[in-house]
Amino acid sequence: MADTGHHPPARRLTQGGGRGLPRRWGTLTLGLVLLALAPGTPPVPVDAWADEAPVGGTAAPAGTAPPAPERVQAQVEPPVDPATQVDILTQRMRGIEGKLKESAAARKSADQARMEAERRLAEGTQEAARLSAELVRLREAKADLETQLRRAQEQNADTAAQLAATAHQVRDLTTAAAAQTERGADLERQLEQHRQEQRRDEADFLGRLRAAEEAQAGLSAQLLEREGNLTRLNAELGAVKTQRDALDERLKTLSALVPTPAGGALTLEAAQARSATAAAALRNALTRAEAGGDAQLKRAVREAQQALHRAQFTAAQVAEAHSVYQVRPADTLVLIANRIYGDGARWRAIREANRHVLADPDRLTPGLTLVIP
Known part of the structure; x- marks a missing residue:
C-alpha cells in the first residue's frame, strides 16, 4: 500500500x-x-x-x-x-x-x-x-366656548327685545306728538276762523246797531257767546301746546337713551358715562357684600352687574363694537384677548375701549362687563 x-x-x-x-x-x-x-x-x-x-x-x-x-x-x-x-x-x-x-x-x-x-x-x-x-x-374647550356663546346669545336676545320695546314706545310717542301737533294746527285754524267770524259779526253788529236798537241785546248775547267760545278755544290751544311740549321733552329723554344706530341720539360719551356710573355702583355693591355677605347685598350685586351689562351693551352698540364680555374670576386682559382674538397682545385695544369702567387694568372685578372692540 x-x-x-x-x-x-x-x-x-x-x-x-x-x-x-x-x-x-x-x-x-x-x-x-x-x-x-x-x-x-x-x-x-x-x-x-x-x-x-x-x-x-x-x-x-x-x-x-x-x-x-x-x-x-x-x-x-x-x-x-x-x-x-x-x-x-x-x-x-x-x-x-x-x-x-x-x-x-x-x-x-x-x-x-x-x-x-x-x-x-x-x-x-x-x-x-x-x-x-x-x-x-x-x-372640553369647545364645550366651554359653546356655553359662553349660548349665554351671550341669550343676553343679546334680551337686550335686543328691550331695545325693540323702547323703539316701539318712541314710535308711539312720535305718532302721538304728530297727532297733537296736527290737532293744535286744527285748533289754530278754527281760532282764526272764529276770529274772522267775530270780526265779521262785529262789523255786522255795528251796522245793525245803527239800524235797529232792538237787535242789540241778541247781538250782544251772540257776541258774549262767541267770546266764550274764543276763550275756551284759547284755553284748549294752551293745553295742547303744553301737552306737545311735554311730549317733546319725553321724546328727547327717550331718544337720549336709544343708540344712534337704532335711530336715537345717545352719544358714545353719554353711554360711557352711564357705564362708568354703573361700574362704580357695582364696585360699591361688591365692597358692601364682602363686608356683610347677606342675601340682600348679594342680590344688590347681581342687579348692579345686570345694570352695568345693559349699559355696556348699549355703549358697544353706539361704538359699533364686536361684542361684550363678562369678566370671570382669575381673568386678565391678556387671557381675554387670547380667548376672543387668539392673540394676547391685543389686550391694549380692550383696555382703551373700557377706560371708563376700569379702575385698575391689572385687577379685573368678577362680573364686570367689558366692551370688545
Missing part, C-alpha cells in the same frame, strides 16, 4: 484542499480519501452526496429510488481520481458554509427589522395617547 504511488494526492489534501474546513469535516474527508485508496475498495460514487446541497448543481429529485447494484457497479467503473473527489467534497463544504452564513445574515436582518417595528409601534402608541389627550382637551 506504500508503493501504490497515491501519497501526493493525500499530501495535497492536507496542505491545500482541506485548508479552511472545520476540523470534523477535514477528518471525514481524510477518512473517505484513505478508504478510496485502500486496495479492493471501490471509489465513492458522486451520487453518494446527493442528499447535500450541490454547489452550482441540481439536487436529485425527491422520491428517486437508489440505483440497482448492477448499475452502481457500472458507475464505479472506471475508477475516479481521489483528488477529484476531494475537490468535489471541498466545494460542497464551502457551499454549505456559504448557505449557513447567508442564513445567519438573514436572521440578523430579521431581528433588526423586528426591533425597528417594535420601536415604531411604541412611538405610535405614545403618539396616539398624546393625540387622545389633546382631543379630550379640545372637546
Whole structure:
C-alpha cells in the first residue's frame, strides 16, 4: 500500500484542499480519501452526496429510488481520481458554509427589522395617547366656548327685545306728538276762523246797531257767546301746546337713551358715562357684600352687574363694537384677548375701549362687563 504511488494526492489534501474546513469535516474527508485508496475498495460514487446541497448543481429529485447494484457497479467503473473527489467534497463544504452564513445574515436582518417595528409601534402608541389627550382637551374647550356663546346669545336676545320695546314706545310717542301737533294746527285754524267770524259779526253788529236798537241785546248775547267760545278755544290751544311740549321733552329723554344706530341720539360719551356710573355702583355693591355677605347685598350685586351689562351693551352698540364680555374670576386682559382674538397682545385695544369702567387694568372685578372692540 506504500508503493501504490497515491501519497501526493493525500499530501495535497492536507496542505491545500482541506485548508479552511472545520476540523470534523477535514477528518471525514481524510477518512473517505484513505478508504478510496485502500486496495479492493471501490471509489465513492458522486451520487453518494446527493442528499447535500450541490454547489452550482441540481439536487436529485425527491422520491428517486437508489440505483440497482448492477448499475452502481457500472458507475464505479472506471475508477475516479481521489483528488477529484476531494475537490468535489471541498466545494460542497464551502457551499454549505456559504448557505449557513447567508442564513445567519438573514436572521440578523430579521431581528433588526423586528426591533425597528417594535420601536415604531411604541412611538405610535405614545403618539396616539398624546393625540387622545389633546382631543379630550379640545372637546372640553369647545364645550366651554359653546356655553359662553349660548349665554351671550341669550343676553343679546334680551337686550335686543328691550331695545325693540323702547323703539316701539318712541314710535308711539312720535305718532302721538304728530297727532297733537296736527290737532293744535286744527285748533289754530278754527281760532282764526272764529276770529274772522267775530270780526265779521262785529262789523255786522255795528251796522245793525245803527239800524235797529232792538237787535242789540241778541247781538250782544251772540257776541258774549262767541267770546266764550274764543276763550275756551284759547284755553284748549294752551293745553295742547303744553301737552306737545311735554311730549317733546319725553321724546328727547327717550331718544337720549336709544343708540344712534337704532335711530336715537345717545352719544358714545353719554353711554360711557352711564357705564362708568354703573361700574362704580357695582364696585360699591361688591365692597358692601364682602363686608356683610347677606342675601340682600348679594342680590344688590347681581342687579348692579345686570345694570352695568345693559349699559355696556348699549355703549358697544353706539361704538359699533364686536361684542361684550363678562369678566370671570382669575381673568386678565391678556387671557381675554387670547380667548376672543387668539392673540394676547391685543389686550391694549380692550383696555382703551373700557377706560371708563376700569379702575385698575391689572385687577379685573368678577362680573364686570367689558366692551370688545
